[in-house]
């Protein structure tokens with residue numbers, strides 16, 4: 001039986017280790033078919049997708065990202081530094097060469113609400129990937145401009161994210177989510193449903 005959208009959303013998790021196992025490009029195209037149905041400011045559809053499957057290019061992308069990550073990790077402080085350490089994340093990004101495909105997602109800078117629109121499309125995309133039984137990561141390298149250049153991105157577009165796609169090669173516990181009671185209010189920001197239930 002097909003999974004519901006709620007099940008897919010609950011089961012999806014960010015995967016940072018991928019099997020090299022290959023699959024058809026058509027599967028990725030099918031996921032992008034879903035992403036392109038997203039709403040967008042004045043229906044400008046300000047997105048552009050580049051599918052990277054070339055191993056040499058993936059290597060270059062990894063090198064470029066890791067150069068940016070080294071700088072980022074050398075300077076990161078406070079709560080974010082602590083969170084990254086707890087998650088055992090570091091400057092190394094091997095998933096960029098492991099995953100059979102990376103989808104680079106771009107936004108058109110001058111379209112209305114372009115970033116908001118593209119990020120809605122990314123939301124659709126990662127759930128579509130989940131529905132295929134594949135895994136993904138929403139990766140935002142610190143030096144996105146440099147990566148964009150490798151992909152011949154024109155001036156009027158900006159790279160939003162790199163989404164490696166493949167079969168998961170790690171078992172991951174779902175990162176906890178806040179419960180509805182904490183994040184939903186009725187009629188007024190502070191009127192949390194939690195308080196209403198208690199009364």
Ligand SMILES: Cc1cc2nc3c(=O)[nH]c(=O)nc-3n(C[C@H](O)[C@H](O)[C@H](O)COP(=O)(O)O)c2cc1C
Pocket residue numbers: 012013014015016089137138139140141174175
């Ligand atoms: C806008 C955005 C940027 C992100 N950037 C990165 C990133 O650069 N590197 C990374 O490893 N994960 C990145 N992530 C993944 C988050 O760390 C992850 O979604 C979060 O920890 C929750 O885990 P889950 O996706 O497994 O539920 C990003 C996610 C989003 C939505």
